[in-house]
Amino acid sequence: MLVDTGTPRNARKLLDAMNSLGLEPRDLKLIVLTHGHFDHSGSALELKRATGASIAIHRRDRFLVAHGINWIPPAQTLRGQLLRVAFLALSWRVKLEPFEPDLALQEGDSLERFGVDAIVLETPGHSKGSISVHVPSLRAVFVGDLLINRDLLSEPVFAEDREALRASIGRIRKLAPWDIYPAHGDRVEYKQLNKILPGRYQLWWWLP
Ligand SMILES: [Zn+2]
Ligand SMILES: [Zn+2]
Structure with missing residues (x-):
């Protein structure tokens, strides 16, 4: 199983990483x-073309990939809002090839038939169809953009529903995992969740 694939034209890099x-x-x-x-x-x-793997996404985010929509949710800060407007104005330049996912995921789905001991958790907020992938045997959870951990561990500045996002972080907290893997930045330990300061955001989260 691979969780997330990065921006377009990264397949070679991912295949090389698999090879290593x-x-x-x-x-x-x-x-x-x-x-x-x-x-x-x-x-x-x-x-998918290179490996034959199936693609799975929550049904509420399916429309984004099925129509190749380049979307970014509303921002919490002025700087974020300006960035968002600039991004959306330029987004036509990034051509996304639409695709139909093979599987629509929802709360509680087991991924065992793909050979992994993992469960899908609905953790909306950043987007409506945001999910986390929980691997109970490792006490690990992959949270996507529910948390950003570049220089500063924070909530994402961009969110469709801030209240839902905080409730989703609360869900992760209740799981008490050993390892939390955000999509942007390094692994987070459970005790670090207490360091998230409301209203402080890591804005440059997409930069390497
Ligand atoms: Zn992201
Ligand atoms: Zn995102």
Whole structure:
């Protein structure tokens, strides 16, 4: 299983990373997208073509990939709002090839038939169809953009529903996992969740 694929034209990089782990392209069975934004779904189709893996996404974010929509949610700060307007104005330049996902995920779905001990958690807020992938045997959870951990661990500045986002973070807190993997930035330990300061955001979260 691979969780998220990055921006478009990353398939080669991902295949090289698999190779360095001793994995063949056909070993990839499932590509789970935590949500439908282009920096997560951008290379899914290319990677599916190279590996034959199925693509899964929550039904509420399906329309983004099915129509190749380059979307960014409303921002919490003025700087974020300006960035968002600039991004949306330029977004036509990033061409996204639309694709129909193979699977529509929802709360409680088990991914066991793909060979992984993982459960889907609905964790909306950043987008309506944002999910987290919980691996109970490792006490690990992949949270997508529910948390951003670049220089500062924070909520994402962009969110469709701030209240839902905070409730989703609360859900992760209740799981008490050992390892939390945000899509942008390094692994987060459970105790770090207490360090999130409401109203402080890591704005440059998409930069490497
Ligand atoms: Zn996102
Ligand atoms: Zn993202």
